[in-house]
Amino acid sequence: MKKVIITGLVIIAALAGIIYTLNGNKAKNKAETDTVAQQNAAVAVRTETVEVKELNTQYITNGIIIPKQEVMLSAETSGRITKLLVEEGTLVKVGQTLAIIDGDKQNVTLTNAQAVYNNAQSEYNRFNSAFSTGGVTQQQLEQAKLQLENAKNNLESARISFSDINIKASFTGIVNKRNIEVGSYVSPGQQLFEIVNVSSLKLKVNVDEKNISTVTTGQTVKIEVNVLPNQVFQGKVTFIAPKADSNLNFPIELEIENNSKNELKAGMYATAYIGNEEKATVLAIPRTAFVGSVSSNQVFVVQDGKAVLKTVTSGRSFGDYIEIVSGLEKGMQAITSGQINLLDGMPVEIIN
Incomplete structure (x- = not known):
């Protein structure tokens, strides 16, 4: 009986020791976890000291x-490309022909329009002579004159269409792109060349x-x-x-x-x-210190291990640096990187 009691006491003591050890480890782990959590709560940032700098006043x-000039030349008429006179990279002059479109159809149209115009001119001359002798009426003469005007307009239109078979540069420049080859069929509005x-x-x-x-x-x-x-x-x-x-x-x-x-x-x-290249002595911070953009006029600084949001009045721009008129003092640590993760009062860790 005595042996059983002693064994029971030993078991109880062992269990008490185990429980004590477990509780100790739990407290230690909690302390370590709290420490890690506190460290992880600090946002890593980079800073630069606010100081007086001598900067170039040029903006x-x-x-x-x-x-300054670039244009995409397009086809004004349909047809097949019969000649290509330039390559990409070629320097071309204003009015220079770059490509030629098969103009058989336009040539026929121009020939017919010329014939119609010649006939209308002859008819008008004949009616004009007859009118002077009373052979035709004023109305007949006016009708002949109208037909001549219509024939002249059609001839001019045919000449323009015929000239459209020659693709010409509109200004002096370099052929940056060529979208066609000999034998390509093109339609009005199709882009052929880019001139720069x-x-x-x-x-x-x-x-x-x-x-x-x-x-x-x-x-x-x-x-x-x-x-x-x-x-x-x-x-x-x-x-x-x-x-x-x-x-x-x-x-x-x-x-x-x-x-x-x-x-x-x-x-x-x-x-x-x-502007002129002169020097100015000003209190300045990097452009990257501003939250969002310079126009926000807000900057985070580090004070007592925390990010503190400051409203500033910015002055002149000196490239990478911005003049500070008010809101910051010399010696402050302005946060230049990591602001996207910050709120006013959050703990920070400087990693410069």
């Missing part, structure tokens, strides 16, 4: 170069409301192109939009003269430097 903006003029190009860019007053039509602007790093081009402002877009930016157009080698191509990425 810098980017855009894509487009052709690259001797002069355009650059469309946006200027914000704070800088648009410094831009004038005819103003000269320095242009740089990423793929031509050792060259500087000159652009001239040809258009300033009278109305801003939804982001309070004003679209403007610059005309750029290409160099002698026509190295500028439509589709290239270019940078425009508007």
Whole structure:
């Protein structure tokens, strides 16, 4: 009996030890889980210190170069292509013939119209002579004159149709696309050639409301192109939009003269430097620090390990940096990446 009691006590002690150990592990796991949860709650962000910078006062903006002139030449008449006189990449002059359409039908029409016109001219001359001697009436003469006018109009129409068999360039440029081959049958309206003029190009860019007053039509602007790093081009402002877009930016157009080698191509990425190259000392933050866009005037800063949303007054644009007139102080940490995951007051972890 005594042995049974001792065995029972041992079992109870063992169970108590197991329960104690399990409870200890549970508390430890909970503490670790809470710590991980707290760490995971912090949003990873990148920051940059708000500081006074010496920046170039030129307004810098980017855009894509487009052709000043481009046109898709279409067939004006139906027929089969009998001659192709240019290839893709060929430089063509205004009025140059690019292709010829089989003109047998148009030629027959023109010949018939010429014959009808000649006959109407003879009839009118005969009636006019007879009228002077009283051989025909005024009404008969007017009828002959009307027939002559109709024949003349039909002849002119036939001449235009006959001239349409020659596909000609409407301006000097380069053949960018050719959609036909010899023997192709074409119909009116079918696109045949794309001609692009690259001797002069355009650059469309946006200027914000704070800088648009410094831009004038005819103003000269320095242009740089990423793929031509050792060259500087000159652009001239040809258009300033009278109305801003939804982001309070004003679209403007610059005309750029290409160099002698026509190295500028439509589709290239270019940078425009508007204004004089001077220096200004201003409190500034990266453009990427703004929530959404610069026009939002909202910036997150890190304070006591949390993201704090600040409303600021922005000033001039200096390319990648924006002047801060009020709302931030020197030394603050402005969040430049990760804002999409933030709400005001959320804990953050700086990963710079």
